[in-house]
Amino acid sequence: MLDLDISKVDGRFVDSKKFPIDTIFFESTNPLSESIWELTFKNSCPIPITYHWSIYKSKAEKIFLEDEPSHYKVNPDYGQILESEEKIFKLHFSPIHAEPYYEYADFIIENLPIKAMRNPPPALLAFA
Numbered sequence: 761m762l763d764l765d766i767s768k769v770d771g772r773f774v775d776s777k778k779f780p781i782d783t784i785f786f787e788s789t790n791p792l793s794e795s796i797w798e799l800t801f802k803n804s805c806p807i808p809i810t811y812h813w814s815i816y817k818s819k820a821e822k823i824f825l826e827d828e829p830s831h832y833k834v835n836p837d838y839g840q841i842l843e844s845e846e847k848i849f850k851l852h853f854s855p856i857h858a859e860p861y862y863e864y865a866d867f868i869i870e871n872l873p874i875k876a877m878r879n880p881p882p883a884l885l886a887f888a
Contacts, residue, residue: 762869762876764809767846768800786853797851801867803841810870812838813849817863831861 766776774781789795803809813834833852841847855861874880874888 761805761878762809762872763804763878764841764869765802765804766799767802768798770798771800784851789853789855791855791858793854795853799849799851800846801841801849802846803843806843808843809841809872810839811841812868812870814866814868815863816866830863831855832863832865834865 766774766781768774769781769784784797784799786795786797815830815832815834817830831854833854835850835852836847839847851865853861874885877884880888
């Protein structure tokens with residue numbers, strides 16, 4: 761069974777089972793500066809989890825996946841989290857102008873059977 765949680769945000773412990781984290785916003789940041797969130801994911805299941813981060817933009821209800829410059833980046837952006845391992849991800853935001861940025865970063869788990877998920881979201885069940 762998949763058991764992957766955010767265990768820390770900026771080094772502080774969180775109970776993501778009790779208080780799920782599905783969205784993180786960056787506060788206002790001066791142009792050409794950088795803000796960083798540090799997320800620690802804990803893999804409590806007995807199998808390694810292969811992942812990648814997908815960064816995309818949304819403009820007027822359309823999603824763009826082409827290679828436009830992004831104001832967000834995640835390190836590491838792909839890899840594996842071994843069984844019982846904690847992995848730290850750094851989410852960077854570097855705006856160029858003082859304006860809202862409608863960009864998103866999704867954590868994608870690869871090659872995992874849907875049967876390995878507890879209570880998968882209905883949209884994912886329909887897709888599978």
